[in-house]
Amino acid sequence: xxxxxxxxxxxxxxxxxxxxxxxxxxxxxxxxxxxxxxxxxxxxxxxxxxxxxxxxxxxxxxxxxxxxxxxxxxxxxxxxxxxxxxxxxxxxxxxxxxxxxxxxxxxxxxxxxxxxxxxxxxxxxxxxxxxxxxxxxxxxxxxxxxxxxxxxxxxxxxxxxxxxxxxxxxxxxxxxxxxxxxxxxxxxxxxxxxxxxxxxxxxxxxx
Amino acid sequence: xxxxxxxxxxxxxxxxxxxxxxxxxxxxxxxxxxxxxxxxxxxxxxxxxxxxxxxxxxxxxxxxxxxxxxxxxxxxxxxxxxxxxxxxxxxxxxxxxxxxxxxxxxxxxxxxxxxxxxxxxxxxxxxxxxxxxxxxxxxxxxxxxxxxxxxxxxxxxxxxxxxxxxxxxxxxxxxxxxxxxxxxxxxxxxxxxxxxxxxxxxxxxxxxxxxxxxxxxxxxxxxxxxxxxxxxxxxxxxxxxxxxxxxxxxxxxxxxxxxxxxxxxxxxxxxxxxxxxxxxxxxxxxxxxxxxxxxxxxxxxxxxxxxxxxxxxxxxxxxxxxxxxxxxxxxxxxxxxxxxxxxxxxxxxxxxxxxxxxxxxxxxxxxxxxxxxxxxxxxxxxxxxxxxxxxxxxxxxxxxxxxxxxxxxxxxxxxxxxxxxxxxxxxxxx
Numbered sequence: 146x147x148x149x150x151x152x153x154x155x156x157x158x159x160x161x162x163x164x165x166x167x168x169x170x171x172x173x174x175x176x177x178x179x180x181x182x183x184x185x186x187x188x189x190x191x192x193x194x195x196x197x198x199x200x201x202x203x204x205x206x207x208x209x210x211x212x213x214x215x216x217x218x219x220x221x222x223x224x225x226x227x228x229x230x231x232x233x234x235x236x237x238x239x240x241x242x243x244x245x246x247x248x249x250x251x252x253x254x255x256x257x258x259x260x261x262x263x264x265x266x267x268x269x270x271x272x273x274x275x276x277x278x279x280x281x282x283x284x285x286x287x288x289x290x291x292x293x294x295x296x297x298x299x300x301x302x303x304x305x306x307x308x309x310x311x312x313x314x315x316x317x318x319x320x321x322x323x324x325x326x327x328x329x330x331x332x333x334x335x336x337x338x339x340x341x342x343x344x345x346x347x348x349x350x351x352x
Numbered sequence: 353x354x355x356x357x358x359x360x361x362x363x364x365x366x367x368x369x370x371x372x373x374x375x376x377x378x379x380x381x382x383x384x385x386x387x388x389x390x391x392x393x394x395x396x397x398x399x400x401x402x403x404x405x406x407x408x409x410x411x412x413x414x415x416x417x418x419x420x421x422x423x424x425x426x427x428x429x430x431x432x433x434x435x436x437x438x439x440x441x442x443x444x445x446x447x448x449x450x451x452x453x454x455x456x457x458x459x460x461x462x463x464x465x466x467x468x469x470x471x472x473x474x475x476x477x478x479x480x481x482x483x484x485x486x487x488x489x490x491x492x493x494x495x496x497x498x499x500x501x502x503x504x505x506x507x508x509x510x511x512x513x514x515x516x517x518x519x520x521x522x523x524x525x526x527x528x529x530x531x532x533x534x535x536x537x538x539x540x541x542x543x544x545x546x547x548x549x550x551x552x553x554x555x556x557x558x559x560x561x562x563x564x565x566x567x568x569x570x571x572x573x574x575x576x577x578x579x580x581x582x583x584x585x586x587x588x589x590x591x592x593x594x595x596x597x598x599x600x601x602x603x604x605x606x607x608x609x610x611x612x613x614x615x616x617x618x619x620x621x622x623x624x625x626x627x628x629x630x631x632x633x634x635x636x637x638x639x640x641x642x643x644x645x646x647x648x649x650x651x652x653x654x655x656x657x658x659x660x661x662x663x664x665x666x667x668x669x670x671x672x673x674x675x676x677x678x679x680x681x682x683x684x685x686x687x688x689x690x691x692x693x694x695x696x697x698x699x700x701x702x703x704x705x706x707x708x709x710x711x712x713x714x715x716x717x718x719x720x721x722x723x724x725x726x727x728x729x730x731x732x733x734x735x736x737x738x739x740x741x742x743x744x745x746x747x748x749x750x751x752x753x754x755x756x757x758x759x760x761x762x763x764x765x766x767x768x769x770x771x772x773x774x775x776x777x778x779x780x781x782x
Contacts, residue, residue, distance in 0.1 A: 156367040171380070265416045283416060284621065288534055289409030291617020314381045324622055329745070330422075 220274050248306035253315045257300070261313075263318040263319055268330075270296065270337075279337040280313070281328050298338035317341070388562035389505045393514070394521045396457070396498065396563070398460060399556030401525025401575035402545025403464050405533055406549030407487050411471070413544045418475040428477070432484035436492060437730050441493035444723025447500060448716060454564040456497040458557065462488035465553040492726065496719035499705040501563055503713060508776075512706055515650020519701030523643035529637055533555070586717055594774055595711050595721060598675035599767045601667070601727035602704070606732030608670050608759030609696065611740030611752075616677060617685045619749055623683045634687045642694020650698045651706070659707050660773045667764040674757025678750045704729075 154175065174245040253266045268281035286292030303314040315322070325338045415425045447456055463486050470483035498518065504513035529552075533545045589595065616635060620628045654662045669692040676689045704725055712721035736756075744752035 191761070249419060251421065252417045254417075267416055267422055283413075285628050286413075286621060287629045287636065288405075288530060288537070289413045290412075290613060290636060291621050291628070291632040293618045293621050314779060320625055323625065323628075328617075332763070 151212065167349075219321070220287060245307035248304070250280075250304075253311075253313050255280075255315050257318050258314055259318070261319070263294065263315060263322075266313060267294065272349070282315075283325070294328040296328045296335055297325075298337055298339045301338065301340055363680055369667075371381070376397065387505070388515075388598075390514075391556060392559040392562040393498070393502060393505060394517055396556065396560035397521035398528075399552065399559070400461070400494065400498070402523035402529040402552050402704075403461075403468075403533075403549055403556060404491075404524075405526055405529030406468060406545060406552075407464075407491075410533065410537070410545065414471070414545065415475060415480065417542045418551045420475075424477065428480050428484055431481050431732070432488050436488035437727060437734070439489045440730065440749055441720060442723075443489060444496050444720040444726075445717075446682065447496045447550040447719035448495055450477070452561055453497045453500045453504070456493055457501070457563070460494035461553050461556050461560075461701045463487070464494075466672055467549045468546045468553065470544055472550060473493065485538050492723060495724040495726065499709070499722055502705065502718055502738075503709055503718065509526075511709060512651035512653075512655035512702065513648060515702045515706050516648035516698075517652075518696060518705075519647035519651075520644045522701065523640040523647070523697065527637050527640035527644070528548040530640070534633060558616040576628055582730055586720070589712055589715050589717050590719060590724065592711055594772055595708070595724070597770045597772075598707055598765065598774075601663075601730040601763050602700070602725060603732040603770060604759060604763035604766060605667055605696075605700070606729045607736045607739065608763060610675065610733040610736035610758045611692075612674065613751055614737060615740055615752060616683075616742065616755075619629035620683050631684060631687060635690045638687060638690045639694035639697050642691050643698045646695065647665070647698045647702055651702045652774070654702060654706055658773050658775050659703055659710065660767070660771060661773065663767050664697050664764065665708075666696045666703070668766055669693070669696045670760025671757045671764065674753050676755040676779040678753035678757065697729060707774050710776065 159235055165176050186286065207246065208280050232274045249264055250269060255263045255266060257263050264282040264286075265286035269277050270279040270281065271277050277299040279295055279299055281294055283292045297315065297317075299306050301316045305314070307309040322338050328337075329337050360671050365725045411427050412429065415428065421426075447453065450456055465484040467487040467490070470479040470486075473479075499515075502514045502518055503511065538547050613635060617632045619630050620635075624631060650662055650666075673689055673692040673696075676692075677686065680689070702724060703721065707723050708725055709718060715721070715750065739759075740752045740756055743755045
């Protein structure tokens with residue numbers, strides 16, 4: 146099942162990958178971005194375009210809040226009538242999303258071990274349970290010409306949200322990933338670059 | 353860091369080589385650049401070439417850094433393509449109807465500034481869509497208007513040389529633009545590239561001064577204010593066999609040509625190490641240098657030996673280039689092969705306005721005809737990447753390149769078999 150270009154931005158926090166059927170979510174930053182309205186004061190990040198849709202909570206958190214709704218039933222009648230008069234009620238469970246500990250990921254620069262820029266994160270591939278499996282990186286090129294999209298195992302990436310101009314660090318060098326097969330969103334099967342210290346069989350498959 | 357230095361160096365060292373052949377013009381000697389209007393056109397083409405680089409494929413990179421998804425970027429770029437296709441012919445007709453071409457150029461360039469500023473200041477969907485539409489439409493008015501001014505500035509005998517100089521300066525502008533914007537994106541930020549683009553539109557307005565003083569009383573007004581009714585001239589023009597074959601052959605050529613550089617670029621990224629970006633930059637800048645060097649000679653050749661020969665010369669480079677790329681094992685080999693792209697670029701840059709003026713120069717529909725040819729080229733460019741991508745997915749890059757070479761061969765064959773000579777004999781030429 147593939148949800149693409151849905152208006153929702155899913156915030157994908159660091160997590161372990163799980164082997165499962167692939168569910169692609171193209172977080173639609175462009176369509177949903179509205180720099181003018183930081184949703185929750187305590188949740189604003191340093192990047193307005195990414196802080197904008199932060200109200201649409203984290204993907205893993207979404208299932209958790211749904212069952213919580215019946216439990217917090219008492220405050221519901223109290224707030225709802227007052228709010229419906231003018232504006233729709235705010236979500237019942239608003240939690241802080243600390244910009245020092247989390248960040249949007251789309252369009253982030255990816256650097257190699259030598260600190261040189263390798264490309265930009267253009268998509269995140271997640272498993273059925275919402276765990277990120279791979280980052281799709283638009284790799285190389287000059288002024289937009291000749292870049293290639295490749296899939297990199299999520300575990301090979303290191304994140305440092307909270308720093309002003311942080312970049313995603315790839316643990317492999319350019320030479321180790323440049324010949325990876327091109328990622329095609331519509332293909333039945335794609336291959337991603339996994340950790341080289343795992344299963345040599347999958348390493349052969351990548352070449 | 354190194355890649356941009358190199359690109360800049362290449363751009364600079366190429367200039368003196370380009371200057372060589374401008375003085376040696378045996379048959380048609382009167383230099384078309386001595387008048388203030390001629391020099392104005394030179395600079396105008398240079399700055400417009402400069403600006404256009406900012407609106408290239410780099411937009412996708414920029415929007416990605418702004419958190420845009422692939423889908424929404426694709427939507428924005430398609431919107432630009434569609435509006436360009438839809439505007440070509442109407443924009444040409446509009447330019448035909450406006451006597452003051454310098455004003456058309458002025459407002460088109462201002463629209464470019466607006467588009468670039470929209471990109472830079474507000475990279476959110478609506479402003480970006482608006483910027484794409486504004487840029488597409490003003491591109492369709494700008495090119496024909498510059499060609500129409502060139503018609504007015506240069507006499508009929510000088511026209512090939514004039515378009516040669518236009519093409520030379522536009523590609524110098526392109527090369528400088530690629531170097532400047534590559535450096536700007538690398539050292540400053542992706543967003544700064546669009547502020548730079550907007551800033552570069554201002555010097556583009558300066559060379560308009562001598563052209564505006566040229567006034568509307570020139571040949572452009574005389575030609576364009578056709579004697580007959582507007583529609584009377586249109587039907588014979590758009591059913592003119594020469595124009596249809598010319599447009600069809602250019603569509604085929606672009607269909608084979610447009611996807612080659614992206615294919616080669618991604619092959620370089622895949623196979624070459626950290627120098628891949630630099631080699632891709634060289635693959636972009638080198639053809640521009642070749643165009644800058646040979647365009648005036650190409651223009652002279654078109655005047656002395658005819659359009660057909662030059663068109664065949666330019667077109668036949670495509671099958672050769674596709675074959676060489678398909679056969680090449682060493683990706684670094686790609687850079688010198690791109691010289692062929694420069695030859696084709698010069699031939700097409702000169703011949704598109706020249707042949708169109710041969711066919712439609714006196715009809716009062718010159719700009720509309722240019723728009724029609726531009727529309728055909730646009731169709732070829734749009735289909736090219738999808739065609740090459742589909743072949744490459746199934747059969748690999750080499751077969752895709754061979755396929756593109758085949759399309760180029762078909763374009764060459766069409767010119768060979770069906771395209772008549774359009775040059776009208778001038779009293780001064782043999």
